[in-house]
Amino acid sequence: MGVIGVLDDIAIERAKAGHLDALERVYRAYEGMVYALARRVCKTAEDAEDVMQETFLEVCRSIGSFRGEGPGSLTAWVKRVAANKALMRVRREKYREADEFSEDGPNAGRRAPDVALQLDLEVALSRLSDTSRAVVWLHDVEGYTHEDIAEMMDRTVSFSKSQLARAHTRLRGWLGGE
Amino acid sequence: MHCTMDEMLAVRDGEGSARAKAHVEQCERCQVEMDLIARRAAALRALPVRRPPRDRWLVVRGQALAERRHARLARFGWGSVAVAAGLALAVGLRGVEFSGRDDRPAALVAEAAAGSAIDDLVAQSQQLEAALRAYGPDGRVMSGRAASLVAELEDRIALVDQGIARVRAVNGSREQLVNLWRDRVLLMEGLVNTHVTRASYVGF
Numbered sequence A: 001m002g003v004i005g006v007l008d009d010i011a012i013e014r015a016k017a018g019h020l021d022a023l024e025r026v027y028r029a030y031e032g033m034v035y036a037l038a039r040r041v042c043k044t045a046e047d048a049e050d051v052m053q054e055t056f057l058e059v060c061r062s063i064g065s066f067r068g069e070g071p072g073s074l075t076a077w078v079k080r081v082a083a084n085k086a087l088m089r090v091r092r093e094k095y096r097e098a099d100e101f102s103e104d105g106p107n108a109g110r111r112a113p114d115v116a117l118q119l120d121l122e123v124a125l126s127r128l129s130d131t132s133r134a135v136v137w138l139h140d141v142e143g144y145t146h147e148d149i150a151e152m153m154d155r156t157v158s159f160s161k162s163q164l165a166r167a168h169t170r171l172r173g174w175l176g177g178e
Numbered sequence B: 001m002h003c004t005m006d007e008m009l010a011v012r013d014g015e016g017s018a019r020a021k022a023h024v025e026q027c028e029r030c031q032v033e034m035d036l037i038a039r040r041a042a043a044l045r046a047l048p049v050r051r052p053p054r055d056r057w058l059v060v061r062g063q064a065l066a067e068r069r070h071a072r073l074a075r076f077g078w079g080s081v082a083v084a085a086g087l088a089l090a091v092g093l094r095g096v097e098f099s100g101r102d103d104r105p106a107a108l109v110a111e112a113a114a115g116s117a118i119d120d121l122v123a124q125s126q127q128l129e130a131a132l133r134a135y136g137p138d139g140r141v142m143s144g145r146a147a148s149l150v151a152e153l154e155d156r157i158a159l160v161d162q163g164i165a166r167v168r169a170v171n172g173s174r175e176q177l178v179n180l181w182r183d184r185v186l187l188m189e190g191l192v193n194t195h196v197t198r199a200s201y202v203g204f
Helices: A009-016 A020-041 A045-065 A070-093 A096-104 A106-110 A113-118 A121-127 A130-141 A146-153 A157-175 B005-012 B018-026 B028-045 B057-099 B105-135 B144-169 B174-198
Strands: B140-142 B199-201
Touching: A009 A020, A009 A045, A009 A070, A020 A045, A020 A070, A020 A130, A020 B057, A045 A070, A045 B057, A070 A130, A070 A146, A121 A130, A121 A157, A121 B028, A130 A146, A130 A157, A130 B028, A146 A157, A157 B005, A157 B028, B005 B018, B005 B028, B018 B028, B057 B144, B105 B174, B140 B144, B144 B174
Parallel strands: none
Antiparallel strands: B140 B199
């Protein structure tokens, strides 16, 4: 069942008033979406679960100040909260050094072309740096603009664009002609 | 010269330069790369959706309730602290008044000592409250177990506050107040420690 079929305006208003049964409905409606996003942006399943928890705690705290109308608007708001939390975790965990190694280390550079071609997209995605993976996912899949991403990451638009290009270049190199 | 990845992505997103657009239109190789970019993005969108392995609602619910309780306690707790501090001050002043005319110096010394102890404990409790506020527990996340412990400590502190109010209402002994304030300080220390050692920063 889709999100819109699960939540109606009355349920949203009750959630905004802090009713726990309505907040649980919000959780049930969006847990899949939030986890899916978090799991693609974060490195581990544990991180993604934590992001999901943080997202819904934030939803419980702040839904009273949510000013949008209708489930579609709420979906965008919850997704934005999740993206922010996921990016915050990416920044906090400081995975970058390890990721740079996994992307640019000697093994990556010397991989035989036939092996590279065998890497599927899942594996290739997981091998990107956290930042590049987050940007390519948020831009190419979730539809956020570079301006959105720059704001959420507290970086520049140019940074977001360069990370996207970097991600595509890596994926192109690992996956070949697909 | 062929387009770079940045240029091709910009063309795809409708932001490319006129030169890059013109080149892509004419260059078979860059068109192949543009097609690969589109196919990669489509493949990313087609990846299977990952489902959460566990239900976290009860943890979220527990934390949300603990935060609400904490907020209520903060309002109630500060009110009682202010009242109790006022009481301690009043009791202390009365002791000073009595000191000029009472001929029981030992009792007065004991009373004064108790009043001083209350002042110290109230100050300690206030410092711990301030430290907890500065730490910002609302911006942090903790496990369900830690949240339960926090809720229990907050409930016990609320009971102690009620006890302080009761003793004050019946003009109970300073010794009782000292004991209650001592309990409150210990519980507050436990609360601060629980927050600091078991929560991680979330931020908003």
